[in-house]
Amino acid sequence: MPRSLQTPTAHEKDIHDPLATLRTKFHIPADTIYFDGNSLGLLSETVQTRVADTMAEQWGNDVITSWNKHNWINLPLTVGDKIARLIGAPEGTTLCCDSTSLNLFKVLCAALDINHGRTEVLSTEDNFPTDLYMVQGLQQLLGERCTLRLVPEQELLAAINENTAAVLATEVNFRTGRKLPLAELSAKAKAQGALTIVDLAHSAGAFPVALLQHDIDFAIGCTYKYLNAGPGAPAFLYVAPKHLESSRKPMQPLFGWLGHAEPFAFSVDYAPAKGIRQFLTGTPPILALAAVDAALDIFADIDMADIRKKSIGLSEYWLACMADEGLLEIMPSISPDKAEERGSQLAFEHEHAYAICQALIAEGIIADFRAPNYLRIGFSALYNTYGEVQQAVSSLATIMHERRYENEAFQQRNTVT
Amino acid sequence: MPRSLQTPTAHEKDIHDPLATLRTKFHIPADTIYFDGNSLGLLSETVQTRVADTMAEQWGNDVITSWNKHNWINLPLTVGDKIARLIGAPEGTTLCCDSTSLNLFKVLCAALDINHGRTEVLSTEDNFPTDLYMVQGLQQLLGERCTLRLVPEQELLAAINENTAAVLATEVNFRTGRKLPLAELSAKAKAQGALTIVDLAHSAGAFPVALLQHDIDFAIGCTYKYLNAGPGAPAFLYVAPKHLESSRKPMQPLFGWLGHAEPFAFSVDYAPAKGIRQFLTGTPPILALAAVDAALDIFADIDMADIRKKSIGLSEYWLACMADEGLLEIMPSISPDKAEERGSQLAFEHEHAYAICQALIAEGIIADFRAPNYLRIGFSALYNTYGEVQQAVSSLATIMHERRYENEAFQQRNTVT
Numbered sequence: 001m002p003r004s005l006q007t008p009t010a011h012e013k014d015i016h017d018p019l020a021t022l023r024t025k026f027h028i029p030a031d032t033i034y035f036d037g038n039s040l041g042l043l044s045e046t047v048q049t050r051v052a053d054t055m056a057e058q059w060g061n062d063v064i065t066s067w068n069k070h071n072w073i074n075l076p077l078t079v080g081d082k083i084a085r086l087i088g089a090p091e092g093t094t095l096c097c098d099s100t101s102l103n104l105f106k107v108l109c110a111a112l113d114i115n116h117g118r119t120e121v122l123s124t125e126d127n128f129p130t131d132l133y134m135v136q137g138l139q140q141l142l143g144e145r146c147t148l149r150l151v152p153e154q155e156l157l158a159a160i161n162e163n164t165a166a167v168l169a170t171e172v173n174f175r176t177g178r179k180l181p182l183a184e185l186s187a188k189a190k191a192q193g194a195l196t197i198v199d200l201a202h203s204a205g206a207f208p209v210a211l212l213q214h215d216i217d218f219a220i221g222c223t224y225k226y227l228n229a230g231p232g233a234p235a236f237l238y239v240a241p242k243h244l245e246s247s248r249k250p251m252q253p254l255f256g257w258l259g260h261a262e263p264f265a266f267s268v269d270y271a272p273a274k275g276i277r278q279f280l281t282g283t284p285p286i287l288a289l290a291a292v293d294a295a296l297d298i299f300a301d302i303d304m305a306d307i308r309k310k311s312i313g314l315s316e317y318w319l320a321c322m323a324d325e326g327l328l329e330i331m332p333s334i335s336p337d338k339a340e341e342r343g344s345q346l347a348f349e350h351e352h353a354y355a356i357c358q359a360l361i362a363e364g365i366i367a368d369f370r371a372p373n374y375l376r377i378g379f380s381a382l383y384n385t386y387g388e389v390q391q392a393v394s395s396l397a398t399i400m401h402e403r404r405y406e407n408e409a410f411q412q413r414n415t416v417t
Numbered sequence: 418m419p420r421s422l423q424t425p426t427a428h429e430k431d432i433h434d435p436l437a438t439l440r441t442k443f444h445i446p447a448d449t450i451y452f453d454g455n456s457l458g459l460l461s462e463t464v465q466t467r468v469a470d471t472m473a474e475q476w477g478n479d480v481i482t483s484w485n486k487h488n489w490i491n492l493p494l495t496v497g498d499k500i501a502r503l504i505g506a507p508e509g510t511t512l513c514c515d516s517t518s519l520n521l522f523k524v525l526c527a528a529l530d531i532n533h534g535r536t537e538v539l540s541t542e543d544n545f546p547t548d549l550y551m552v553q554g555l556q557q558l559l560g561e562r563c564t565l566r567l568v569p570e571q572e573l574l575a576a577i578n579e580n581t582a583a584v585l586a587t588e589v590n591f592r593t594g595r596k597l598p599l600a601e602l603s604a605k606a607k608a609q610g611a612l613t614i615v616d617l618a619h620s621a622g623a624f625p626v627a628l629l630q631h632d633i634d635f636a637i638g639c640t641y642k643y644l645n646a647g648p649g650a651p652a653f654l655y656v657a658p659k660h661l662e663s664s665r666k667p668m669q670p671l672f673g674w675l676g677h678a679e680p681f682a683f684s685v686d687y688a689p690a691k692g693i694r695q696f697l698t699g700t701p702p703i704l705a706l707a708a709v710d711a712a713l714d715i716f717a718d719i720d721m722a723d724i725r726k727k728s729i730g731l732s733e734y735w736l737a738c739m740a741d742e743g744l745l746e747i748m749p750s751i752s753p754d755k756a757e758e759r760g761s762q763l764a765f766e767h768e769h770a771y772a773i774c775q776a777l778i779a780e781g782i783i784a785d786f787r788a789p790n791y792l793r794i795g796f797s798a799l800y801n802t803y804g805e806v807q808q809a810v811s812s813l814a815t816i817m818h819e820r821r822y823e824n825e826a827f828q829q830r831n832t833v834t
Contacts, residue, residue, distance in 0.1 A: 027478075039481050059648055072648060098516070100700075102673075129684065130673055140666075141670040231476055232705075250557060281518045282517055285651065287705055288705045
């Protein structure tokens with residue numbers, strides 16, 4: 001179990017942390033230091049209470065009348081607007097619905113349709129696989145009307161050309177934590193007549209995002225990482241106002257009844273709702289949306305700039321502690337050196353990264369492993385402390401010096417890694 | 418509020434109801450008689466407790482390790498297997514995931530691909546709109562590779578011909594409650610080389626379904642009606658074993674990472690998982706799936722034949738009570754006369770059906786309205802009683818005799834009807 005000792009430095013930093021009280025809103029598992037908020041954010045009292053109330057009061061007591069009485073019918077939009085505030089999007093441009101993969105399918109179709117004549121989706125070789133798979137799936141369906149070109153991440157901007165229909169980029173690389181420069185990406189795409197689709201999975205809730213300011217065309221993202229909305233919680237999608245305003249036919253092909261202009265007229269022919277609502281598909285999952293809604297309320301009074309500041313503080317302190325312990329030589333960072341070029345995570349390379357991660361977990365320190373050989377540390381400014389950083393790195397040092405990763409028990413692979 | 422009086426007949430029927438004790442598992446809203454289980458089933462203690470535990474124990478305490486420890490990763494399959502038991506499907510053929518609309522998109526693509534060379538999806542004019550919209554969406558995407566032909570429900574079987582790629586039918590009509598003969602539908606389709614896609618939205622949990630026996634190719638359905646899994650709960654999809662076994666390439670184009678053969682290898686190229694798992698897309702919504710899982714546990718020891726028997730008992734008694742009150746002349750049934758030709762609902766036509774429904778709701782009797790002028794009554798064998806039927810019809814008689822539907826307050830339309 002993690003020791004409760006803390007260096008004076010860590011203690012000092014925690015005392016002066018303006019976000020420190022937020023930690024009390026979360027359920028910190030007993031004897032655990034949690035640095036995996038970039039995979040699954042922690043449960044908060046706010047979410048727990050809201051979901052329980054939504055079940056007991058809304059579903060339990062008001063049942064079907066809740067679609068009106070508790071405005072369930074508009075929940076994907078009202079929750080979407082709360083997400084919008086965190087990603088620099090205006091009201092009425094963001095929905096909370098379906099999964100990131102499915103939302104990507106919708107905006108891919110929309111982008112290829114707007115930029116018809118071009119077929120190429122340009123992305124990076126180490127983009128998160130599900131994003132690439134969704135393009136490959138669309139390719140299977142559309143044949144030559146959709147092509148996928150992959151380039152190394154560092155060549156992405158230079159690779160955009162007059163054939164590119166859409167650039168598909170995850171802002172923060174899920175392995176390295178490298179943060180792409182959205183302003184430059186957008187400018188380069190615009191100059192070549194390409195549209196931009198940005199996956200904000202590791203961005204939303206982690207630092208300020210400025211979609212409208214950077215003139216991004218489409219964005220998608222998930223709510224179960226830095227937004228702490230629960231395992232597999234509904235995802236989000238954003239469509240730039242200019243596209244919503246100029247559309248004259250359905251923008252995407254998943255014509256669910258809740259994207260219809262008049263769902264309760266039950267007419268035979270599809271007619272898309274105006275604006276972002278046409279990106280809705282089936283009946284929204286209310287319990288899950290209530291969890292997202294509550295999780296977002298925690299961000300209501302927070303300036304995302306403060307989140308970013310603390311996130312950088314935690315990660316820089318992690319690196320300093322590792323340097324002090326002499327660990328950076330034996331498990332080098334694969335993340336950018338400059339804090340402003342990173343998201344809210346660090347990753348380290350070691351041939352025994354999997355076993356090292358398991359050894360940490362055995363000590364109550366939750367990080368995660370990403371193939372082929374990376375140890376990934378995610379920092380949540382809402383609940384992580386400098387003291388935790390110091391303790392976790394100290395445990396990591398012990399594990400490395402004692403070569404605990406040679407223990408066979410730590411080398412056995414789980415289904416989910 | 419509903420009166421608590423009960424005729425001796427109703428009382429007698431309730432005493433002899435072998436499923437009577439199941440009602441205690443559900444949260445019956447105070448002063449309410451609920452005949453809208455075909456729109457949104459009631460909350461049970463089982464679901465409430467499971468969701469609370471999944472939040473507190475699994476997400477809250479075990480956090481990310483729950484993907485292995487609590488087998489979250491396989492939940493869409495294990496819940497799918499529980500649904501399979503209710504719809505006459507073998508293990509490993511049914512998934513609980515996404516929405517009914519999205520699952521329809523997947524199986525539509527699979528059917529058109531298997532039956533390549535044919536383009537026609539044949540359905541009924543009064544199929545539930547979202548089913549028709551999804552075909553129209555696919556049509557927008559694929560152009561002439563997908564066409565939709567609609568015929569009146571009574572002409573469906575005769576309309577299947579050698580051009581039909583797939584017949585898309587909802588087993589129980591959402592307005593009239595008419596139950597299509599799946600055995601005949603399947604036989605006719607097979608004879609013409611057409612595949613069958615059946616929407617079980619109003620079937621699953623309402624009566625026995627025999628998908629494998631009837632050689633149905635694909636099925637989809639929802640869990641928030643007769644399965645009581647909560648508003649907008651994840652839907653299901655079924656693929657016949659013969660198709661799963663013979664597939665040599667990805668069967669559907671929504672290539673999410675959890676449908677990959679090795680999702681945690683994070684490889685660049687999509688390779689479908691074997692069997693039904695390839696119909697998975699993004700990360701599954703665990704809280705919502707836990708609700709479905711628990712809701713299905715209520716069915717574990719129940720014979721679906723008993724559910725069907727009580728469902729028919731309740732609806733026949735409803736009709737008898739209406740006949741006694743002389744109501745069938747003024748608001749005739751649009752449902753089939755023969756109980757075996759109906760699902761678990763009745764519907765009545767009246768020009769003031771909307772206001773009548775509102776007047777019932779004002780009495781604590783929840784039914785629903787469907788455009789243009791139908792009052793719809795859904796029967797759940799798990800929690801409805803004969804006493805409730807008697808009281809509801811008695812209140813309906815009062816409303817009709819006093820012409821309360823002329824009250825302006827009852828004529829104002831809500832967003833969701």
